[in-house]
Structures are given as structure tokens and as C-alpha cells.
Amino acid sequence: MAEAEKFLDLPLEDVLGDRFGRYSKYIIQERALPDARDGLKPVQRRILYAMLQDGNTADKPFRKAAKTVGNVIGNYHPHGDSSVYEAMVRMSQEWKSRLPLIEMHGNNGSIDGDPPAAMRYTEARLSSIAAELLKDIEKDTVEHIPNFDDSLQEPVVLPALYPNLLVNGSTGISSGYATDIPPHHLGEVIDATLLVMQKPACTVDELMTVLKGPDFPTGGIIQGVDGIKKAYETGRGKIVVRAxxxxxxxxxxxxxxxxxxxxxxxxxxxxxxxxxxxxxxxxxxxxxxxxxxxxxxxxxxxxxxxxxxxxxxxxxxxxxxxxLQVSYNFNMVAIQNKTPKLLGLKEILNAYIDHQKEVVTNKSRFELEKAEKRQHIVEGLIKAVSVLDEVIAIIRSSRDKKDAKHNLMEQYHFTEVQAEAIVTLQLYRLTNTDVQTLENESEELAKEIEKLKGILSSEKKLLNVIKRQLQRVKKAYADDRKTVIEDEIEELKIDLEVMVPSEDVIVSITREGYVKRTSLRSYSASNEEPPGMKETDDLLFAQQLNTTDTLLIFTQNGRYIYMPVHQLPDIRWKDNAQHIGNIVQVEPDDILIQAIPVSEFNEDRFLVFFTKQGMVKRTALSAYQAQRYTRALVAVKLKDNDEVRNIQLTNGETDIFIGTHNGFGLRFPESEVSPVGQRAAGVKGINLKKNDTVVNGFCVPANNDSSWLIAMTQRGAMKKMSLKEFESGSRANRGVVMLRELKTKPHFIVGLELINQDVDVQIRTEEDQVSTQSTSSLRPVDRYNNGSFVIDVEESGNIREIWIKTDHLNITTEADKT
Structure with missing residues (x-):
């Protein structure tokens, strides 16, 4: 009977956590992040090692890139060929790497973002400086591990005779970690390394006297020394790089x-x-x-x-x-002791120095062992040459090689190694093998052994070896710095006149929120017809402005939209406009009620707000100049159920007039309302009776009573009153009546407008019927008159609102003036 299947009953989050944890560890350690010691990711290291093993070095001819990619995939990196080739190409691009590790013939891409040619067309070899990363790898300087199929050995890290992580930098994204290490100047990096070796307690400030900052292969200008310093101290920092x-x-x-x-x-x-x-x-x-x-x-x-x-x-x-100017954010993450860490400059340099101590120690041990073995053999050869005839006789009389070695060891006390060297000595060597030559070699070996033992026993001598290596690399490969470093980040001030071409345009806004700007030519060609819009829509604002002007568009819910005119969509006069919600983030239930054009945000001009619950707020116009305007901003703080009725732009010396639903009107000096901040709620403007609300409010010149008030009642009556009817009083009073009180069917004001000349007024009923009434047909009346009936409400329903008609615009263009 077959063995029953076994199942583990585990929570899904445990299984996912375990699997993702393993995947993350692999991605972090084996793919996306560089090693702090040699500055290479695994695929880069395998490419360089495979090219070295294949003899594809700087002193040999170029070879097909496809051959190297095949070797890498087949021997060390069992992944896609495109990922290997892309890594190989990047290491050859002089605009990506400060000192490219691979030389390539053929199209290896371009700074324009062009892709490289296929690997079957390109040729590559190691660059001369890549040899410094690989030098002495055959001397057991670094640990080797079996490759993916245990058929070969591959290095865990390269010897790296210079700090490649800083010189060429690195960028990568893994799971949970990302790295961005900029390239640096080879000579400066080596000087900083030598400084740390000479003075381990040195500060970042001292290091920055020799390592000024990044040195990009594309040059450019770096601004922000403080950002560089912060990055070198913590691993994170921000600089500005400009062309x-x-x-x-x-x-x-x-x-x-x-x-x-x-x-x-x-x-x-x-x-x-x-x-x-x-x-x-x-x-x-x-x-x-x-x-x-x-x-x-x-x-x-x-x-x-x-x-x-x-x-x-x-x-x-x-x-x-x-x-042309970008921000570069340091994020110096690298693998240190098999763990991803955010490293400062000193930590990176110390990790490299510790690695070099290990490399030089391993190399010295390897060379010491090799020298001691050779010296032992040389001692045997010297002894053999001194009794050469006897040695030849013993060898000739022996049965075979094994017997010859045995006899030599038996009669002259040679060791097995020495005996092996003697019996394998070729005959031609006997022509010039004399004791003096061997003794000279022995002396040289003795000096070498003493030197290597000194390095292994003395930290100071070990560091001197590392220093000499670094100085040799610097002398051979250091070039001139390419990137200029400036201390401060320059604040970019842009003159609006430079940014925006000055042009006179017609700006239109509809009550449903559709906005546009139109050229004067398009407007003139329309014969002053209404702009393109929905049949159910009406104009809220239309005026000739300049593209350097700004529009403040206010909403019923107490917010405002800061809209530079040049950012409005440029649409022909006869075409439908674009909804404001497509340009700026606005609440869907908010309603546009007023638009005020501004050429200059002066301190001596004010915005006055009138709300439904009788509040009045006055704020300096300059408070509404916004820097960011991707969404509607707070214009006035409103209480629950309150709404903005109107907004007026003043010089600070006007009178304020407020009219209410129950027919009260109050006039008082603007100076009684103290200026407050942008987000304030304001003060009580009029003392409302219970269930009364403000219909509208206006700012009128204090010494000018030539204006008229147009009031509309729900019963269809309209009246025209002079401002002279209202004497200036004080704020927060009840005001005076504007209607005669009726016991049956009383009138309530549903619309109130201020005019300086006769206009057409649009009237909307509760049944959404719209009609037009000219104020020229109305005779002026006093405050106690209820006006004349202009609409039969029994047929069309009660009146809901009125507004001044703006279909036919009184716009004077430059062409008209001419």
C-alpha cells in the first residue's frame, strides 16, 4: 500500500511570510545590492571573473560579447541572458561609470537612451582598471565557493585593489531596500582611504578636505556641501546637480x-x-x-x-x-557581513580597509608557503649538485623513478619533495646548474620569506603594503575631476514675465464651473455672440485679462481656487470650455460664486466676504497669493450650514451693505471690520432675526450714492432703490426695512444685486424657468415699496434667484480701440 500523503496545516500568513522572507533574502544578498568590499553586485562580479578565466583581458584582442554572456550563464549565473548582457553593457558605458570596467567595440547604447546592439554584434574585454579588481585572485586572497552546480569554484568577493564602491557608485532596488551611491574621483577616494588608515579617528570634515564630493562621469555642477556632509555622516543626503x-x-x-x-x-x-x-x-x-x-x-x-x-x-x-537641474538623493546601502546596511563614508572606507587587510594577509600567506616550499627544494638541489656524480649513479642503478627517490632519500637523507625535484630535473639543466646560482636563489628566497613573515606579524607593515598598492593605482589611473562643487544651493527665482508670454485674452467662467481663455482674434470673429457652453449653463464671469494676471475663483463652501490666467486652457470662443475640476482638485458639490481678477497682490487692498448667517470678514488681498495651487484652498472659515454669499475687492475705504431674506438692509463703514487672517471666520455683520438669512452683500464707495439696488421677491416683484435710502450706521445692527410688511402673502427677498447703470437681469424660478428683465423698465421707489410684479409666479412658480446677465459682454479689445 502506498504511503499516505502528508499535509501541513499552516496559517496562510506564516507560509507567505516564510516564502517572501526567503525570496527577499536572495534578492537583497544575491542580486540588487553591491558588496561594501568590492562595490560589485553578484552578476557584475561573475562577468568580470568569467572574462578573467577566459583570458579576455585588456592586453588581448576583443571577443564577442555573446561568448562571455554564455560563459557567465553556463558557469556562474543561471539567469536570463538579457540581464547579464545589460549588466555587462552598463559596466562599459562611460556616461554611467566613472571608470568603466569593460571595454566594448560596437554600439553599447548612448546617453540619448538608445539601446545597445545585440550581443552577437558587439565585442568586449576587461578594461585595464578591472584588472586591479581581479589582481592576485589566484593567490587565495579571497574565499571561493562552489558555483550553482558544484562543478566550479567562484569568488565570494574580488580582491579589489581600490575602493570601487565609491569610485563607480551603485544603484539598485531590492525588496525593502534600495541603494543610490554616486561615483567619485579615484584619486580623492584613495586619498580619503589613506587618511583613514593614517588617522582612524578622523572626522567627516577632515575626510572632506581630500574627498570633496561625488564626481559624475557626465560632469555638471553639484550644489549643496551640507547635503554631501550629511550623506557622508549618515548615508542619506540630498544635493542638487545642474548642467x-x-x-x-x-x-x-x-x-x-x-x-x-x-x-x-x-x-x-x-x-x-x-x-x-x-x-x-x-x-x-x-x-x-x-x-x-x-x-x-x-x-x-x-x-x-x-x-x-x-x-x-x-x-x-x-x-x-x-x-537641466535635478536632485540627487544619497542612499548608501550596501551588503556588509551578509547584511544590508546604510553606511556613512567612514564605514564604507573601514569596510574596504578591513577587506584589504584580509586580502594582503591571505596573499602573504600564500606567497610565504610557496617561497618556503621552493627554498626547501633549492636546498635539496644545492646538496644534490655537490654530489652530482653519485646522484646520477644512484638514479642509473635504480629500477624506476620510485626506486630512485627511495635510494636518494635512504643514502643522502633527502626529503621526498627534494628527491622528487632531483629525479624530475631535466638533463639540459645540468649544463648550467651550479651551486652559486642556487645559492643566489636561496638568498633571494630567504629575504622574501623574511619580508612576508614581517607583513604577517606587523600591522604597520601590512598597512604599508596596502598604502603602496593604493598609491600605485592612483598614479596609474587617476584623471582630472569632472564635476564642479559649489557650497550653496542657488534659489531659482523666475520672473513671471519671462515664464509667461504677455498676451491679452478673454477669460470666461460659467456658473457650472467651465473655464477657458480665448485669444482676442477668436473672440472678435464671434461677433460678440455668447461663448460655447451647455444650454442649461450661464456665464458667471467674462473679461479681458492678460496672461500674467491671476484669477481668484471663490466657492460657496468658503474655498478659493488660485488660477494663473496662463494656466487656463486655451480654447476657441465658440467651443465648450474645460471643467475646473480637470485642472484643480475641487469638491464635487461645491459651487462657483465669484471670480476676481488680480494683477498684483497689494497689501493695501482687501477682500470682503459675506456669509449666509450674517458674518463679514475682511482680509488683505496679499494673504491669498498661493505658492501651490493644485487644489482648492481655504478662503474663509464657515460655521455649520453657513455659505458664502459674495466676495468683494476693496481699497479699505468703502461702505458695506448687507441685505437679508426678510427684507432688512444695513449699511456701515468698512473700517468697522478689522482685517484678519486668511483662515479666520470674521465678525458679525448684521444682527439677524430668527429664520432670517443674508441674501447678498456689497462694498460701495462711501461718498457715492449714485448706485442702485435691485431686489427680487419670491412673489415675482422687482424693485429698484437708490443707495441714498440707506444711511450709514454701525455693524451688528438689525438694519432698516426694504419691504412693506404684508399680513397676507408677505414678500421675501430672494435676489439682490447692486448696479451702476441699467442692465438685463436673469430670473430663475423654482421650476427652473429662466427669463430676462431689463432694469430700465423699473421706476425708482423708496424702501417701503414692494416694487412691480414682473413674473407671474402662478404659472412659473416662485422666484428662486436672480443674477446680472452677462451674455453680451462689454469688452473693449485693442482691435476695437484701433
Missing amino acids: KAEITEVRGGRKQIVISEIPYDVVKANLVKKMDEIRFDKKIEGIAEVRDDTDRTGLRIVVELKREADPHGILNYLYKTTD
């Missing part, structure tokens, strides 16, 4: 921006495309052409400017909005 750009003058007085170096890891083609899109979309004025003049002599991007352009302003804008 090297020069403003030059060409014939005719025109100027151009010439970019000769770009930030590290930026794809040049994408950068040029982005800059050209800015020119094409006219996001800034003054760029005539963007072209890439890069050739084999070096990188060169040219931004041709128009004659009147501001080159510094345009350059600052490009720094701010494109990858």
Missing part, C-alpha cells in the same frame, strides 16, 4: 545658451525634447530654437534665443522645469 551652461553672444546681438554637460543619469534626448516642447507650447517667450549639436568631440546642446529675450531668466526657468 554646465554658458550664455554666449552670436552675430547680430542675439544670444544663445550652450549646454556642454548635463546631470548624471539624465537622458539627453528626453531633455532636448522637453526643452523644445517648452518652446513649441510657448510656455516661455524668447526661445527661437533648441537643437542638439552633440558629435564625437563632445556634448553640446544649443538654445537659440530671440533678440529681446532675457537669457538668465530663460536659463533659470529651464533649470526649474526640466532635467
